[in-house]
Amino acid sequence: MAIPAAPSLSERYQDATKYSPSSVQGHPGLDFSAQPPPFKEWHQARRVVLAGGPTDDSPPSAGPMDAMRLGRLLYHAYGVTLVREFPGMSMHYRAAPSAGGLYPTELYVAVHGIDGIPDGIFAYDARDHSLVVCWEGDFWADLSACTFEHPAVAKARVVLIGTGVYQRSAWRYGDRAYRRVLLDTGHVFGNAVLAAPQDGLHVVPIPYFVDDGIAGLMLLDAENEGALLLAAVVEAGDDAPALREAPAYASPIDRESHDPDDGAWIPLVHGAGNIARPMPVEAEAPQPEVAPGEIALPDDPLAGGRAVLSAIRRRRSTRVFAAGDIPIEGLGRILAHAYPRPGSPDTDAYLLRDVLQTHIVVAGVSGLRSGVYRFDERTHTLTTVQTGSPRDALHRSCLWQELGRDAAFGVLHTLDLPKAVAAYGERVYRTAHLEAGLIGQRLNMAALRLGYGASGIGGFFDEFLNALLMVPQTHAVAYVTTIGVPE
Ligand SMILES: Cc1cc2nc3c(=O)[nH]c(=O)nc-3n(C[C@H](O)[C@H](O)[C@H](O)COP(=O)(O)O)c2cc1C
Structure with a gap:
């Protein structure tokens, strides 16, 4: 029987820095x-x-x-x-x-x-x-x-x-x-x-x-x-x-x-994660497990131009979301902006291919049942993972932050950390989190330009989110972006 490999440093760091209700309560201030x-x-x-x-x-x-x-x-x-x-x-x-x-x-x-x-x-x-x-x-x-x-x-x-x-x-x-x-x-x-x-x-x-x-x-x-x-x-x-x-x-x-x-x-x-000499990625890169999903999202990316610059200058993270839904067209456009299609001239969002997985937690999107979905950026489709209101779970998982409770939807990034490290070495920890932030900024700016609000959330109970997304606990949750109707 093959002996399982000892965990990499990235996996051990990830485990050591997970928040849990007891670790957060014990914070010294x-x-x-x-x-x-x-x-x-x-x-x-x-x-x-x-x-x-x-x-x-x-x-x-x-x-x-x-x-x-x-x-x-x-x-x-x-x-x-x-x-x-x-x-x-x-x-x-x-x-x-x-x-x-x-x-x-x-x-x-x-x-x-x-x-x-x-x-x-x-x-x-x-x-x-x-x-x-x-x-x-x-x-x-x-x-x-x-x-x-x-x-x-x-x-x-x-x-x-x-x-x-x-x-x-x-x-x-x-x-x-x-x-x-x-x-x-x-x-x-x-x-x-x-x-x-x-x-x-x-x-x-x-x-x-x-x-x-x-x-x-x-x-x-x-x-x-x-x-x-x-x-x-x-x-x-x-x-x-x-x-x-x-x-x-x-x-x-x-x-x-x-x-x-x-x-x-x-x-x-x-x-x-440091690189000292050129070691090509030899192992097969992790492949996404999803087939094209059953729900095709409307796909109408935002135009460029001066509006991009003025939106960045005006940008602020939303502090409170109001009640109200975002239509499925809004969700589709935000995702189309954040995830340019392969082959499009605008694919600089990607530092890595097929390492980050994207999950959409839907609480208030008109035209889409509330629940948890996997998003496939190549086909711009959703696959249903589970249905039902995720508000309470997202609220609790985001350290009881109201942004989690009141968002119309959340975009979450995870990676199969053991598999990604096996392919790319420890560097993948760095690259995947940078990429999650890079995509997070594209999500933020698309939401704001369409008149919605957005905020990143870096504080979350990791294991609660793995359970909500139904991904194994060995997968790392990298980031949560909440999007909703601003107050
Ligand atoms: C990686 C990251 C994590 C964040 N996590 C949270 C969070 O957990 N809760 C929250 O209310 N805001 C969060 N924010 C938003 C920051 O609080 C906000 O960016 C900061 O206060 C500066 O304000 P501004 O974005 O309006 O310029 C996060 C932002 C980033 C980039």
Whole structure:
């Protein structure tokens, strides 16, 4: 009889960070005096002030990448879109949502060959919409080597580098913060992917890179900050779709190391996903189990254009859903926007194929029975899993948050973690959560543009959701997006 493989580090991390009613009750409370600031303090005097920020109203442009369009891209990815004053502090709300409003994602850019900006690596300081000069010089040969000569890097004048500053989120969420840091970063890149085409640009996400090489280039302190996702910004053209076709690389699998103490998981699970050399994905990638479902959804994606940018600038997460249903056409359009069909020119939402599974929990969609469904993005169809109102179950599963109780529907992402790790190595934990965040941002923006409300939910009782979705407990629930009628 075959001996079952010991669980991978990703599986052990997932288990160690599951919420249960008893773990949530035992939470010691928050020490506000220990909260890290949401911005880095840069002492470098040299900054490049960007155009394309909050007061920019110039029409979209085309042609070679320039400083204006870089500014506009960064602003719509992760700029400050609202400042609210609270006693003793100003809260900077950003273009992308963030679990708990803690903003652990840092956005850097490598630039070469743009008029008005020296070649170099910069940190984006959203407070004054400027680039802080980290290092001047042309780093393209290093970046190219670190991305296994990714074809989009060769074409790009800009590479976005998203990192996570763990403690900003871990301060509140402990070891579970890594999940939210990844989801948050996916949202930031989701914005960039959505905003770029409005300015004749194309953002090509690059999830596989030599981690130590990037960390060395950026002088990151591995205990506190890790590079999560890169993206090349290319000028839109006929060859842009082909630039996505870089191979996937696997990382090793760690079935042996000892579990760390509480509070020490994050650098370990991040490091386990690191890639040092090009290890192609050899095992067969996990295949989805669903056949095309029995319910075909109306499929009418939203148009692009200026409305995309203004919606990002206005965006806020919905705090309270009102009573009221969303028609099945609305559900279909939101999903069509979030899951571009294979072969369509707009498939940058996908970092991975066939790893994430999508479940729709329907509580108030007119034209569709309440219940739980599997969604197949290739055929844009639903398969019924169970019927009946899921409101109480979703309410309880989302830590009794009213958003769960009152949503018209929830979109949930899961992955068969043991199978995914066997195919892609530990890196899949990172990539799948980034992708869930990226799709989450597309869901949010589609819902808001159609006049509905949306909020991500990162706090949930994992095992309750597995039961509701009727997926095995070994599958990881990555993310919940709630969508409904805003108050
Ligand atoms: C990964 C992620 C998880 C989130 N989880 C929750 C949640 O569990 N409950 C909630 O009310 N809001 C949640 N939010 C929404 C944030 O609270 C919200 O983004 C933040 O307060 C900033 O506000 P804004 O999105 O309106 O800019 C989440 C957002 C993200 C991106």
